[in-house]
Amino acid sequence: xxxxxxxxxAPSPTGPLxxxxxxxxxxxxxxxKKHDGxxxxxxxxxxxxxxxxxxxxxxxxxxxxxxxxxxxxxxxxGGYGPYRQSERKHLYKQYAEELVEKGKAYYAFDTSEKLDFxxxxxxxxxxIFIYNWHNRLKLDNSLSLMPEELEKRLVSGNDYVIRFLxxxxxxxxxxxxxxxxxxIDTNVLDDKVLxxxxxxxxxxxxxxxxxxxxxxxxxxxxxxxxxSLALHQQLYDAFGWDAPKFAHLPLIMKxxxxxxxxxxxxxxxxxPVFPLSWNESVGYKESGYFPEAVVNFLAMLGWNPGxxxxxxxxxxxxxxxxxxxxxxxxxxxxxxxxxxxxxxxxQKKSNxxxxxxxxxxxAAKSGIVNFQPSIAYIEKVVxxxxxxxxFVGDFWELGDYFFVVPTSYNEKAVxxxxxxxxxxxxxxxxxxxxxxxxxxxxxxxxxxxxWISQKxxxxxxxxxxxxxxxxGEMKGPHVFDIIEMIxxxxxxxxINTARQKLS
Numbered sequence: 001x002x003x004x005x006x007x008x009x010a011p012s013p014t015g016p017l018x019x020x021x022x023x024x025x026x027x028x029x030x031x032x033k034k035h036d037g038x039x040x041x042x043x044x045x046x047x048x049x050x051x052x053x054x055x056x057x058x059x060x061x062x063x064x065x066x067x068x069x070x071x072x073x074x075x076x077x078g079g080y081g082p083y084r085q086s087e088r089k090h091l092y093k094q095y096a097e098e099l100v101e102k103g104k105a106y107y108a109f110d111t112s113e114k115l116d117f118x119x120x121x122x123x124x125x126x127x128i129f130i131y132n133w134h135n136r137l138k139l140d141n142s143l144s145l146m147p148e149e150l151e152k153r154l155v156s157g158n159d160y161v162i163r164f165l166x167x168x169x170x171x172x173x174x175x176x177x178x179x180x181x182x183x184i185d186t187n188v189l190d191d192k193v194l195x196x197x198x199x200x201x202x203x204x205x206x207x208x209x210x211x212x213x214x215x216x217x218x219x220x221x222x223x224x225x226x227x228s229l230a231l232h233q234q235l236y237d238a239f240g241w242d243a244p245k246f247a248h249l250p251l252i253m254k255x256x257x258x259x260x261x262x263x264x265x266x267x268x269x270x271x272p273v274f275p276l277s278w279n280e281s282v283g284y285k286e287s288g289y290f291p292e293a294v295v296n297f298l299a300m301l302g303w304n305p306g307x308x309x310x311x312x313x314x315x316x317x318x319x320x321x322x323x324x325x326x327x328x329x330x331x332x333x334x335x336x337x338x339x340x341x342x343x344x345x346x347q348k349k350s351n352x353x354x355x356x357x358x359x360x361x362x363a364a365k366s367g368i369v370n371f372q373p374s375i376a377y378i379e380k381v382v383x384x385x386x387x388x389x390x391f392v393g394d395f396w397e398l399g400d401y402f403f404v405v406p407t408s409y410n411e412k413a414v415x416x417x418x419x420x421x422x423x424x425x426x427x428x429x430x431x432x433x434x435x436x437x438x439x440x441x442x443x444x445x446x447x448x449x450x451w452i453s454q455k456x457x458x459x460x461x462x463x464x465x466x467x468x469x470x471x472g473e474m475k476g477p478h479v480f481d482i483i484e485m486i487x488x489x490x491x492x493x494x495i496n497t498a499r500q501k502l503s
Contacts, residue, residue, distance in 0.1 A: 003217050005037025009063075009070070010207070010221075012044045013055035016278035017062045020222060020252045020261065023298040027249060028220045029068040030299070030321040037217070041073030042210060043084045046200050056084075062275040066291050067314060080214040085206050089199060095209050095239070096162045096195035100142075104238035105194060107160045108141040109153060130190045133168040162195040164204075164231065164238075174229055177218075177247040177323045184230045192231050204228065208235045211244060220247045220323070223330075247323050250302045253330040261333050271335050288391035290349075293342040301331040311344055343390040355379035357392045362403065365396070369403045377402075380485060384477040398475070402485055405494060406472025413474045414502060417464040423499045425462055426469060428455065430492050439488045445480040469498035 009025040011017060032039040041063070043056050056074065063069060072078035082088055099105035108131075115131075118139075122129035136143055141163070142150045153160070170186040194205040201209070211219060226248045236243035252261045255269060263281065266273035275294065276283035284294050296312055304327070305312075305320045312320065346354070355378040362369060362378065373381075385398040432451045436443055452462050467479050470491065476482055483491045 004215075005032055005035040006040065006215055006217050007032050007037065007220055008040040008042050008211070008214065008216050010042040010044045010210075011059055012047065012050065013052060013059065014047070014050040015052050015055055016274045016276070016281065016283075017059050018261075018263075019273055019275065019284075019294075019298060022062060022066060022068075022275055022294075023252065023301060024220065024222055024249060025063055026066070026068055026295060026298055027303070027321070027323075027326070030318055031218065031220060031323065032071075033318040034321050038071040038078065039068075040078070040080070040214060040216075041070035041083065042214070043074060044203065044206065045084055045086045046089070046203065046206050048086070048200075058276065058278065065285055066275060066295055068295070085201075085210065088206070088210065089201070091213070092195060092201035092206055092209055093199065096201065096205060099164070099194070099235075099238055100162060102238065103165065105162050105164050106136075106142045106191075107150065107154070108139070108163045108191075108193075109145075109158055109160050110140045111159075114140065131163070132166055132190045133187065136191060159197045161193045161197065163191040164194055164235065166191050166231075166234070172230055172233065174233055175246070176226075176229070177245055178250075178326050179226075179248060179328055182229075186230075186234075189230055194235075204231055204235065208232055208239075212236075212239070212241050216244050218245045218247065220249065223248045223251050247326070250327050251330040252301055253332045255333050255335060257330075257332045260330075265333075269335060271338070288393045289338070289342050290345045293338070293345040296345070297338045297341045301333070302327050311341075339390050346386065346389060346391070351379045351383045351386070354382045354386060354392060354395075358382060358395045361392065361396060365403075370405060371403070373403060377485075384481055384485070401471045401476065401482070405490075405497070406470075408472060409468055409498065409502060410473035413464075413468050417468055417474075418502050419461070419465075422461075422465045423503045425457065426465065426495050426499050429462065429466060430495055433483070433488060433492055433495075436488070439484060441478065441480040441484040444483050448480070465498075466495070469495045 007028040009021075009028050011021055011025075029039045031037070041060070043059070045051055045056075060074070070076065072080060073083045077083075096105065100107065110131075115129075118135075119129040131139065138144065143165075145153070166186055166189045168187055172184040172186055174182040174184060176182065192204055193202050195201050210216075229246060229248070232246075233243055253259065254261050254265050261273060263273050266281070272282055272284045272287050272289075274281055274283045275285065277286045285291070292314070295314065295317070296310075299312065299317050299321075300310065303321070304325055306325055309316075309320075355375055358381075359375060359378055362373065381399050381402045382395065385395060388398055389395055428451060429448060432447050433439075433444065436447050448462070448466075449459075452459060463479060464474065467474060467476065467482075470476075470479065470482055470486070486494070
């Protein structure tokens, strides 16, 4: 690629960033890094009516949490700023008027009431009203007005919009990196509004002007912008500018596969659709997902590396990423797969790091935990239980008995495992444990197993109720690891308590 790769992610600050938007940002970032290019964040806030306070900062925070920071954007000027469209609005009018002067656009004075009348009139006749070549000369615009009348209206400050003049009877050739070549008949296109008399451009004009001025080489955006491609290509042609290369990413679909994934799907399915929490909606971060896991599963939604590999570091993603391997069809969101990714990343984390995260959770349970565990103790607990965990938030349920004495016993397990002779067997276990001085997992296991063999008991008759006495239910790692962790005194106390409560 001779031109330097410069890509942009251009969200509107109208609310929280959906994971579909995060994936668009991610694919832009991967493409830029692969080609030693720049990744730019541009805030498209021309629609001030829909502007939401805090949304811009949320977008920046979300990108940073995901580990996809921008090279240029608000607060990071790379010489192409400003990066908020509201701060660039002085630029757009001259470009809109340039198109009028070139005969590529025109002033339109139609009121919203008049346009509404035409729409309803067409609907009544079973037609669809499109403002374009077949009716523009019958409507209230600079194409149908005498020059003196037009001048008079402009001077007197009448409200107007500037519309693009779509040429009729042309076959427009479009190129998309993901979808290939397409052809559009210009007769079916409408004359889109580019500029409003309040001084604000529409998305279409601002988008093209900004991409040109910021020297954007590739526009990688969601499939929902595909219908705008014809207009955008025509605008580049009208200005006489080289268009960037376009790539439209497939939608992220609902778990059942039909329709675009929405916030409501997340609420219904009990999973996040935003990277960070927003008002009442919990994000991936707060749900316990690691950012690397979120990035990994998003990368695999609509792209595949062409190999069996599923786990990728950011460096590996950058190296492997190619627009050629992005799918045309929508990618179905799979909640279980997202959890699988998080579980994989959790297993890769060091016990020390996980212990530090778990310690914060334990601090919130200070009224429940019987003692102040050391970080070394927590780390050992994590090493014993983490293979069964998907989230750090699972650690308490998997290993609460390392920190609190069980106060109840699983009824089903008691019925199945606690027999008439169990109290006597447990009494024998207590005697064995009392006689062991080097209280390690290996030594206690050796002592207890030797006693079981000597008494000619089955292991099930001893080990199952022993676990029940120590844990309160049939869960947890190796019984003798539990015994070593909680210690001789606590192990014996728990076995005694179970004997008294369950006999």
